[in-house]
Amino acid sequence: MTEALKQVSTDRYASFHEAYDRIRGREAPLWLHRIRSDAMKRFGELGMPVARELSFPLKEDWVYTDLRKIADTSYYAEPVEAELDETALAPYEFGQNGWHRLVFVNGIYSSALSRVTDLPRGVVVSSLADALVEHPDLVHPHLARYADFERTGLTALNSALLEDGLFVYAPHGGILETPVHVHYVTTGHKTLMATQPRTLIVGGDGANLKVVESYSGLTEQSYLTNAVTEIAVGRDGHAEHYRINREGAGAAHLSTTQLRLEENGRISTFNMSMGGALTRNDTNARLAGEHAVVRMNGLYLAAGDQHVDNHTAIDHAVPNCDSYEVYKGILEGRSRGVFNGKVFVHQDAQETDAKQLNKNLMLSPDAMIHTKPQLEIYADQVKCTHGATVGQLDEDQIFYLRTRGLSHDSACNLLTYGFAADLIRRLGIDAVRSSLDTLFETTIRDLSMARDQSVR
Amino acid sequence: MALLEIKGLRGGIRDQDIINGIDLTINRGEVHAIMGPNGSGKSTLGKILAGHEEYAETGGTVRFNGKDLFELTPEERANEGMFLAFQYPVEIPGVSNAYFLRAALNERLKYRGEPEISAGAFRRLLNKKMEQVDMDPELARRPVNEDFSGGEKKRNEIFHMAVLEPTLSILDETDSGLDIDAMRIVAHGINQQRTADNAMIVITHYQRLLDYVVPDYVHVMYQGRIVKSGMKDLALELEEKGYEWIREEVEAAG
Ligand SMILES: Nc1ncnc2c1ncn2[C@@H]1O[C@H](COP(=O)(O)OP(=O)(O)OP(=O)(O)O)[C@@H](O)[C@H]1O
Ligand SMILES: [Mg+2]
Numbered sequence: 001m002t003e004a005l006k007q008v009s010t011d012r013y014a015s016f017h018e019a020y021d022r023i024r025g026r027e028a029p030l031w032l033h034r035i036r037s038d039a040m041k042r043f044g045e046l047g048m049p050v051a052r053e054l055s056f057p058l059k060e061d062w063v064y065t066d067l068r069k070i071a072d073t074s075y076y077a078e079p080v081e082a083e084l085d086e087t088a089l090a091p092y093e094f095g096q097n098g099w100h101r102l103v104f105v106n107g108i109y110s111s112a113l114s115r116v117t118d119l120p121r122g123v124v125v126s127s128l129a130d131a132l133v134e135h136p137d138l139v140h141p142h143l144a145r146y147a148d149f150e151r152t153g154l155t156a157l158n159s160a161l162l163e164d165g166l167f168v169y170a171p172h173g174g175i176l177e178t179p180v181h182v183h184y185v186t187t188g189h190k191t192l193m194a195t196q197p198r199t200l201i202v203g204g205d206g207a208n209l210k211v212v213e214s215y216s217g218l219t220e221q222s223y224l225t226n227a228v229t230e231i232a233v234g235r236d237g238h239a240e241h242y243r244i245n246r247e248g249a250g251a252a253h254l255s256t257t258q259l260r261l262e263e264n265g266r267i268s269t270f271n272m273s274m275g276g277a278l279t280r281n282d283t284n285a286r287l288a289g290e291h292a293v294v295r296m297n298g299l300y301l302a303a304g305d306q307h308v309d310n311h312t313a314i315d316h317a318v319p320n321c322d323s324y325e326v327y328k329g330i331l332e333g334r335s336r337g338v339f340n341g342k343v344f345v346h347q348d349a350q351e352t353d354a355k356q357l358n359k360n361l362m363l364s365p366d367a368m369i370h371t372k373p374q375l376e377i378y379a380d381q382v383k384c385t386h387g388a389t390v391g392q393l394d395e396d397q398i399f400y401l402r403t404r405g406l407s408h409d410s411a412c413n414l415l416t417y418g419f420a421a422d423l424i425r426r427l428g429i430d431a432v433r434s435s436l437d438t439l440f441e442t443t444i445r446d447l448s449m450a451r452d453q454s455v456r
Numbered sequence: 457m458a459l460l461e462i463k464g465l466r467g468g469i470r471d472q473d474i475i476n477g478i479d480l481t482i483n484r485g486e487v488h489a490i491m492g493p494n495g496s497g498k499s500t501l502g503k504i505l506a507g508h509e510e511y512a513e514t515g516g517t518v519r520f521n522g523k524d525l526f527e528l529t530p531e532e533r534a535n536e537g538m539f540l541a542f543q544y545p546v547e548i549p550g551v552s553n554a555y556f557l558r559a560a561l562n563e564r565l566k567y568r569g570e571p572e573i574s575a576g577a578f579r580r581l582l583n584k585k586m587e588q589v590d591m592d593p594e595l596a597r598r599p600v601n602e603d604f605s606g607g608e609k610k611r612n613e614i615f616h617m618a619v620l621e622p623t624l625s626i627l628d629e630t631d632s633g634l635d636i637d638a639m640r641i642v643a644h645g646i647n648q649q650r651t652a653d654n655a656m657i658v659i660t661h662y663q664r665l666l667d668y669v670v671p672d673y674v675h676v677m678y679q680g681r682i683v684k685s686g687m688k689d690l691a692l693e694l695e696e697k698g699y700e701w702i703r704e705e706v707e708a709a710g
Contacts, residue, residue: 395509400546402530403506403539404560404616405567411531414559418550418599425550 012071013047015194019077019161029136032143039149039159046153047071064338064370065280065309070252075194075224077161079107082189084218089113089185092216092246094439096431099212100125100180102166106187107195109164117178122171125180128198131167138169142202146230147258152282155256158196158228165198170207172234179210179240179429184227186248188219197227201241205234205262210429211241217248217275224252231267232260235289239267240428242436247275256282259296261321263289270427271298272436273308274443284313287321287349298327299420299440302335302367303447309338316349319379323353328420329360331367332447339371341386347378356386361419363393363412363447409448416444457522459484459624459655460505464516467504468680473514474500476680482624485652489666489691490659492677493699498659499543501677502626506540507533520624534560535567537623541613541630543659548600553612554582556600557619564620585618589645606633614645621649626657631665643668663695676702 020040024033047053048071051062082105089103102125103113109127116125124135131139149156166182184197203209215225225247233239239259247253253276259267273279285294300308314323329337339358360369373386393415401411417440424440427433460482468474474497482488490498504511505518507530518525521536528536548556561581562572573581586593591611601609610630617625627646631639646669650656658669666674666688674690675682678699683706684690694702 394546396546397548399506399508399530400542401548401556401560403534403542404556404620405531405534405563406560407531407563408529410559410563414551414556415548418548421550 013043015075015077016043016157016161022078023161023163028132029140031140032132035144036160036162039144039156042149043153043156043160046156048153048157061311061340064336065278065307070224070278073192073222073224075192076190077194079163079195080187080190080193081108082106082187084110084113084185084187086113088218089183092183092185092214094183094214094244094435095179095181095212099178101183102127102180103183103185104164104197105185106189106193107164107197120174120176123174123176124167124169125176126167127164128162128167128200129164131169135167135169138202139167139200142230142232143200144230146232146260146286147228147256152256154226154254155228158198158226158256161196162198162228163196166200166211166213168201168209168211170203170209172204173206174204175208176210179212179432181212181214184213184215184225186217186219186223186225186251188221191221192223194224194226197225199227199229201229201231201239203233203237203239206236207233208238209233209240211239212244212432213242214244214246215253215275216246217251220249222250222252222277223248225254227253227255229255229257230260231257231269233262233265233267235263235265237262237265241267241269242427242432243269243271243281244436244439245273245275245279247279249275249277251276253279255280257284259283259285259294261285261287261289261292261294263291265289265292266294268295268428269297270423271310272439273298273300273310274302276308277305278307280309280311282311282313284315285323286315286317287323288317290318290320293322294324296323296325297423299423300327300329300337301443301447302330302337303332303450304335305333306335308335311338311340311342313342313344314354316343316345316352316354318346319348319350319352321349321352323355325356326423327358328423329358329369330363330416330420330444330447331360331369332363333450334364334366336367337369337371339369339388340374341372342374343376343384343386345377345379345382345384349379350381352379352382352384354382354384358388359419360390361392361416362390363416413444413448416447417441458482458519459521461519462516463518465504465513465518466515467511467513468500469511474680475504477516478680478682480675480682482655482657484623484655486673487650487656487658487669487671489671489674489688490657490677491661491674491691491694496677497680498677499628500680502540502628502657502659505533505626506530506538531563532567535564537654539617539620539622539625541617541625541627543628543632545601545609545613547602547604549602551600553596553598553600553615557582557616560616560620581619585615588648589615589618590641591615607635607638610634611638611642614642618645618649623654624656625649625654626659628659629661630658631660631662639664640668663691666691678702678706
């Protein structure tokens with residue numbers, strides 16, 4: 001990069017630098033200062049990943065998603081106080097009353113809206129800021145250990161400005177039956193807000209955790225969410241993770257989710273994207289112990305001018321691990337979808353079983369999808385399969401449903417629902433399944449209503 | 457008033473007529489069998505009546521329930537009481553049979569200005585109908601026709617018919633692909649639904665179904681026309697002699 005460009009990029013991110021200066025002035029353990037300052041330094045070098053400013057191979061990851069406009073926007077990077085009551089959140093509520101719930105409004109933890117009930121011995125469910133004060137010994141060994149800020153500008157930015165988010169910890173054998181729902185909410189109290197939600201979920205050997213992470217926007221304005229989530233489970237550990245993006249219509253939602261599995265570990269993650277003007281999810285898993293199994297599924301729905309990009313990477317570092325991945329997309333209007341599924345099988349990762357599938361349903365001739373499997377296999381005793389399909393609703397199916405009395409629209413909606421219903425039906429937790437099922441149905445109906453309006 | 461009145465119907469795909477002038481009147485309480493060689497236009501007639509967009513009428517009139525059929529969308533025809541059991545039922549992945557039937561039933565109720573059916577009432581109705589057509593409850597839970605065997609798909613069509621209680625059913629070779637027992641069960645299911653108020657068009661190649669579902673009239677279709685009509689004995693005659701004599705008769709008539 002030339003000096004001139006560097007200068008521009010510093011000015012460009014002035015508000016992030018100011019936020020960093022403010023955060024640095026606050027009391028914190030030395031190791032945390034260190035993470036923030038190293039990350040800020042790295043962000044200074046990398047900036048946001050704008051394809052035309054990157055060189056190979058980083059550039060490859062950003063060819064279809066252009067962050068230039070976001071990089072050039074001067075965001076308001078300070079947390080913004082906002083009064084919210086239950087009724088404002090009601091349409092975005094998720095799960096059941098008994099669940100643990102943590103709510104963050106514009107990056108600020110709301111104790112009024114949050115509730116954590118009885119926890120098993122040794123289990124911690126709290127805001128990350130609280131955990132940094134009360135359990136620094138539990139946070140320190142894990143924070144920023146899995147999501148590498150040296151690698152990407154977005155993770156560097158989040159790590160430099162990290163203040164709060166969710167912390168879940170289950171010790172050796174700790175079982176958290178009741179799911180945790182963390183809700184990151186952005187309101188319209190300030191224009192061009194930027195938040196850096198940080199989620200850290202750690203399970204010891206044999207631990208079992210269930211977390212739902214959701215992002216909601218109560219505003220149509222532009223704002224930025226740059227989230228990082230780290231999930232690590234020990235040997236025989238289980239984690240179920242759901243991520244739901246219901247950002248506001250003007251939002252840019254950038255996220256990195258980093259999973260780490262040890263021997264015999266199981267992590268299932270399900271990513272549902274429907275909100276935001278622009279969404280980019282990077283979901284990565286590292287299978288670091290043998291016989292670990294990761295399930296990485298996702299569903300994206302986009303309409304209008306929405307852009308949704310899912311990049312996934314599964315790193316088979318050791319032998320005998322399985323990865324199963326299914327992503328389905330439903331694209332309406334002039335929306336754009338991107339799916340890039342990387343599977344990396346190291347030379348000694350023999351007996352790897354990796355399955356990947358990406359299916360797309362195009363509801364409009366103006367919608368577009370770029371889908372690409374990216375398999376890099378250096379071991380020879382492996383089973384790796386991948387498939388990608390792009391299709392439309394089938395006229396014969398529509399006719400069949402109409403002969404049973406369904407209107408054309410209902411028939412299309414039902415078929416759209418059926419296209420991805422299997423993904424939801426397979427979800428582990430009943431309450432998550434039925435909530436997502438309802439949400440999915442409503443979203444499809446909204447999509448078709450948007451279509452009818454645009455036709456008129 | 458006749459339930460269905462077809463006069464001089466022509467139609468087919470794009471610029472090619474497959475149906476070349478059909479007249480047929482069906483009254484409530486009647487069962488009409490339509491037979492005829494492969495490719496004679498039986499399924500096409502069914503599709504035109506049900507409103508498949510790929511097919512279009514190019515002449516003639518059809519009145520159903522006193523209404524101009526061609527003014528109605530496929531779903532309006534269905535909600536007016538028409539039902540087409542497909543020769544090749546379509547698979548609907550991801551949508552359970554029961555879920556789908558509830559949606560279809562509710563559309564019908566809405567069309568008639570009646571309130572939606574409650575979950576409990578629907579479950580009771582479903583159980584009753586499953587029993588009536590001897591439907592495996594497992595198949596009701598599974599996605600519509602997905603990975604069903606050929607015979608199971610046909611039985612599912614009759615199950616749909618039982619739930620939706622149409623006034624005019626067009627059964628397109630519902631008997632083909634069924635084993636002997638399934639044929640009896642399906643025929644029983646069809647007979648259960650025969651009332652003085654509704655009517656059926658039964659398209660078939662085999663006399664056997666007609667042994668169980670005894671028709672009031674039998675029509676023979678050939679080259680897109682009904683070339684012969686008779687009572688149930690005509691089916692026996694066809695079973696015995698094949699279609700050659702019909703062809704000869706048509707050609708002789710020029
Ligand atoms: N969509 C289509 N495109 C082209 N030809 C068609 C189409 N639909 C029907 N046809 C033709 O129209 C004729 C009548 O077909 P149809 O399916 O109605 O026959 P059928 O009497 O039902 O035959 P079968 O007893 O074999 O079921 C056939 O020659 C068929 O090939
Ligand atoms: Mg046919």
